Amino acid sequence: MSAVRFSRIAVVGLGLLGGSVARGVRAHLPAAVTLGFDADPAVRARAREISLADEVPETIDEAVAGADLVVLCVPVGAMEAAGRAIAPHLAAGVVVTDVGSSKASVARALADALPGVCVIPSHPVAGTEQSGPDAGFAALFKGRWCIVTPPADVDEAQTARVLAFWEALGARVEVMDAEHHDRVLAVTSHLPHLIAYTIVGTASDLEEVTQSEVIKYSAGGFRDFTRIAASDPTMWRDVFLSNREAVLEMLQRFSEDLTELQKAIRKGDGGMLFDTFSRTRAIRRSIIEMGQDDARPDFGRSHSD
Amino acid sequence: MSAVRFSRIAVVGLGLLGGSVARGVRAHLPAAVTLGFDADPAVRARAREISLADEVPETIDEAVAGADLVVLCVPVGAMEAAGRAIAPHLAAGVVVTDVGSSKASVARALADALPGVCVIPSHPVAGTEQSGPDAGFAALFKGRWCIVTPPADVDEAQTARVLAFWEALGARVEVMDAEHHDRVLAVTSHLPHLIAYTIVGTASDLEEVTQSEVIKYSAGGFRDFTRIAASDPTMWRDVFLSNREAVLEMLQRFSEDLTELQKAIRKGDGGMLFDTFSRTRAIRRSIIEMGQDDARPDFGRSHSD
Numbered sequence: 001m002s003a004v005r006f007s008r009i010a011v012v013g014l015g016l017l018g019g020s021v022a023r024g025v026r027a028h029l030p031a032a033v034t035l036g037f038d039a040d041p042a043v044r045a046r047a048r049e050i051s052l053a054d055e056v057p058e059t060i061d062e063a064v065a066g067a068d069l070v071v072l073c074v075p076v077g078a079m080e081a082a083g084r085a086i087a088p089h090l091a092a093g094v095v096v097t098d099v100g101s102s103k104a105s106v107a108r109a110l111a112d113a114l115p116g117v118c119v120i121p122s123h124p125v126a127g128t129e130q131s132g133p134d135a136g137f138a139a140l141f142k143g144r145w146c147i148v149t150p151p152a153d154v155d156e157a158q159t160a161r162v163l164a165f166w167e168a169l170g171a172r173v174e175v176m177d178a179e180h181h182d183r184v185l186a187v188t189s190h191l192p193h194l195i196a197y198t199i200v201g202t203a204s205d206l207e208e209v210t211q212s213e214v215i216k217y218s219a220g221g222f223r224d225f226t227r228i229a230a231s232d233p234t235m236w237r238d239v240f241l242s243n244r245e246a247v248l249e250m251l252q253r254f255s256e257d258l259t260e261l262q263k264a265i266r267k268g269d270g271g272m273l274f275d276t277f278s279r280t281r282a283i284r285r286s287i288i289e290m291g292q293d294d295a296r297p298d299f300g301r302s303h304s305d
Numbered sequence: 306m307s308a309v310r311f312s313r314i315a316v317v318g319l320g321l322l323g324g325s326v327a328r329g330v331r332a333h334l335p336a337a338v339t340l341g342f343d344a345d346p347a348v349r350a351r352a353r354e355i356s357l358a359d360e361v362p363e364t365i366d367e368a369v370a371g372a373d374l375v376v377l378c379v380p381v382g383a384m385e386a387a388g389r390a391i392a393p394h395l396a397a398g399v400v401v402t403d404v405g406s407s408k409a410s411v412a413r414a415l416a417d418a419l420p421g422v423c424v425i426p427s428h429p430v431a432g433t434e435q436s437g438p439d440a441g442f443a444a445l446f447k448g449r450w451c452i453v454t455p456p457a458d459v460d461e462a463q464t465a466r467v468l469a470f471w472e473a474l475g476a477r478v479e480v481m482d483a484e485h486h487d488r489v490l491a492v493t494s495h496l497p498h499l500i501a502y503t504i505v506g507t508a509s510d511l512e513e514v515t516q517s518e519v520i521k522y523s524a525g526g527f528r529d530f531t532r533i534a535a536s537d538p539t540m541w542r543d544v545f546l547s548n549r550e551a552v553l554e555m556l557q558r559f560s561e562d563l564t565e566l567q568k569a570i571r572k573g574d575g576g577m578l579f580d581t582f583s584r585t586r587a588i589r590r591s592i593i594e595m596g597q598d599d600a601r602p603d604f605g606r607s608h609s610d
């Protein structure tokens with residue numbers, strides 16, 4: 001990990017991702033000084049209590065002053081404001097990255113807010129449904145992919161430093177352009193979240209099936225969607241607003257495919273249903289082979305409690 | 306468990322559910338003789354190898370002859386044929402139940418196939434994405450709900466015996482009418498499966514995002530859907546064909562709700578998105594409190610491998 005030549009790392013935003021970055025740095029890059037900041041005083045107080053970072057100053061100026069790496073871990077809709085807040089206090093030679101789930105809009109926002117600063121956006125594809133300063137853990141990134149989307153004109157040596165940083169936290173890294181990232185994530189992450197939020201909402205609104213029935217019988221499939229639909233609402237609102245075009249396009253395709261299945265059910269076309277349901281198993285197998293999910297049945301849920 | 310006065314229990318169909326019923330009986334009702342049968346000779350051979358039941362005869366006649374309980378564990382589309390196959394060989398006083406995921410159509414099919422026989426349909430709301438004779442385990446039903454849908458004219462003492470049977474296997478039981486069952490399950494199980502199958506199909510068909518990218522970045526949410534979409538295709542084809550009306554109605558409501566969110570994204574209505582995403586967290590909390598899911602973040606997936 002000698003390639004990581006960052007010695008003072010500021011983490012702005014101390015939720016699930018920021019907390020995990022801070023813990024990851026402390027665990028894997030103990031020589032670096034970590035500074036944590038959150039706009040919410042209660043989160044700062046909690047971060048100090050649990051020693052999330054070496055220092056948790058009261059102001060963002062103090063947090064980023066002298067830092068050679070700043071990791072912005074705020075919702076994507078707050079990136080531009082965070083960029084403007086840190087801009088006057090950045091040291092020369094600093095690299096700014098982030099963990100936002102959409103990249104083209106974040107790249108534009110940070111380029112506007114931080115003219116002349118080396119900005120190399122990142123997206124570690126990792127998370128849980130939990131949020132807040134207590135939710136993070138150092139191993140969150142282990143074995144997960146982190147997509148880095150350097151602007152065309154950026155110094156390659158700086159990109160290499162950012163890649164080495166994520167590798168030090170246990171991630172596997174990939175370089176991609178921001179627009180392609182946004183299309184890939186629209187289908188692998190944003191659309192699944194949108195659909196999960198929708199179906200959980202649909203189930204809550206039924207008159208003839210009670211909420212308590214929905215909860216009781218959730219083990220038939222519904223409960224898996226509720227995990228995703230328990231994710232942070234602010235973060236996800238911002239993702240959909242910032243990656244609007246790609247999400248709407250994927251949603252359009254999904255709706256067309258759903259209409260086809262709806263027609264097959266209406267017509268009683270068992271052959272079409274069987275064929276569709278058969279070809280989806282291979283993808284599951286590949287995801288497990290690639291180490292991106294748990295191979296144990298039912299996610300290894302305990303059946304003995 | 307003295308209320309379970311079944312002494313010879315035949316399990317027809319030795320997949321995930323049938324295998325779990327057979328193992329559950331052997332574990333929790335050791336005094337009963339278990340007979341297993343599957344239409345597939347390879348499954349019968351495997352069932353004998355792993356001692357899934359006390360006896361695995363070559364014919365369905367031998368399997369059900371003398372049984373006082375028959376549990377049909379075949380796909381719902383095969384229930385009527387299974388009923389007709391066992392009809393001539395049933396002992397007087399036998400109770401027939403099943404594990405099908407839709408109940409009104411199964412009740413009709415079994416009433417047609419088994420005139421004069423005591424049929425009390427059941428649906429244990431439990432399962433994993435695995436299938437086949439090796440997939441089952443005795444604890445599958447533990448703490449899960451089993452919905453029993455007795456016909457109006459059935460002897461209540463017989464219903465009590467069926468309820469006690471499922472309780473002996475560890476399930477919590479609930480009595481419901483078949484039509485209401487089908488609406489509840491349409492939203493808590495059938496619609497989630499349909500949507501999961503759809504989105505996994507949509508992702509596979511994209512031209513500009515490769516299959517390998519979908520797999521690599523699946524940890525952003527998509528992987529949870531692939532688990533459900535790896536479920537048995539025959540079983541699910543039959544569920545959608547047999548519970549068509551309720552599924553189509555729930556699908557219609559889901560589509561309307563999805564269109565509302567689509568409009569909010571298009572118009573940039575962050576307030577509507579935030580409100581929708583906020584009210585879904587409470588349901589997750591209730592599901593965990595009710596013991597129907599794992600409280601650990603990310604389903605307790607290992608982050609250290």
